[in-house]
Amino acid sequence: MISRMTLIDHLNWRHAVKAYDATKKVSEENIDKIVEAARLAPTSSGLQPFKTIVVRDQKIKDQLAKGALNPECMRDCSHVIIFAAWDRYTEERIDKVYDFTTDERGLPRGRFKSYTDKLKDIYLKQPAELNFAHAARQTYIALGLALAQAAELKIDTTPAEGFSNEVVDEILDLRKWGLKSVSMMYVGYADTEKDWLGTMKKVRIPKEEFVLEF
Numbered sequence: 001m002i003s004r005m006t007l008i009d010h011l012n013w014r015h016a017v018k019a020y021d022a023t024k025k026v027s028e029e030n031i032d033k034i035v036e037a038a039r040l041a042p043t044s045s046g047l048q049p050f051k052t053i054v055v056r057d058q059k060i061k062d063q064l065a066k067g068a069l070n071p072e073c074m075r076d077c078s079h080v081i082i083f084a085a086w087d088r089y090t091e092e093r094i095d096k097v098y099d100f101t102t103d104e105r106g107l108p109r110g111r112f113k114s115y116t117d118k119l120k121d122i123y124l125k126q127p128a129e130l131n132f133a134h135a136a137r138q139t140y141i142a143l144g145l146a147l148a149q150a151a152e153l154k155i156d157t158t159p160a161e162g163f164s165n166e167v168v169d170e171i172l173d174l175r176k177w178g179l180k181s182v183s184m185m186y187v188g189y190a191d192t193e194k195d196w197l198g199t200m201k202k203v204r205i206p207k208e209e210f211v212l213e214f
């Protein structure tokens, strides 16, 4: 059956779910589609300076719940998808991405050297925290697209920043990968009895206020 729902319909359908049904699991096929939407997100200079971490292991979810604003969501959702950004930019990281890109396109390595030299000149002079902040911003585009893809699949989600970065980074040993957690999304099926937001009107500030036109 061809869905006649538009992207706007799907975005109106979704909401930040407040309670999940722990007995309902999202298929791995659908998790792959959500991750694929994140993978296809545009990023600054195409660096994709983050990893998308899929947590399905219940024991790990239970551990991650410590310090979370919605510990029940963490425990009861089917999967948690975490976005963790590079802790800094390095010459090697930039070159790796651009070497891969030129190889994939059948171009000689170094084809974009004048551009990558500019990137290195800007980023490598900056403190690591500023690099991380830039990388972290890229993750939100992926988060948004992943939320939209889940909505199209009629899978419930909650975007979340309400968690302990220390706990997440420690449990997943992210420092080892040169990563720091930024944001996450709970993925699953709502417990419609307990999900108090599910029956409430979606509220957004009116367009006239939201948009400035010149």
Ligand SMILES: Cc1cc2nc3c(=O)[nH]c(=O)nc-3n(C[C@H](O)[C@H](O)[C@H](O)COP(=O)(O)O)c2cc1C
Pocket: 014, 015, 016, 017, 018, 069, 070, 158, 159, 160, 161, 162, 163, 183, 197, 202
């Ligand atoms: C970056 C980000 C972080 C958020 N963090 C949390 C969170 O930690 N816990 C939570 O319950 N909701 C969280 N939310 C959900 C927002 O409160 C919610 O998206 C917003 O109120 C709009 O409601 P809607 O998503 O239901 O349309 C977050 C949303 C975003 C985009």
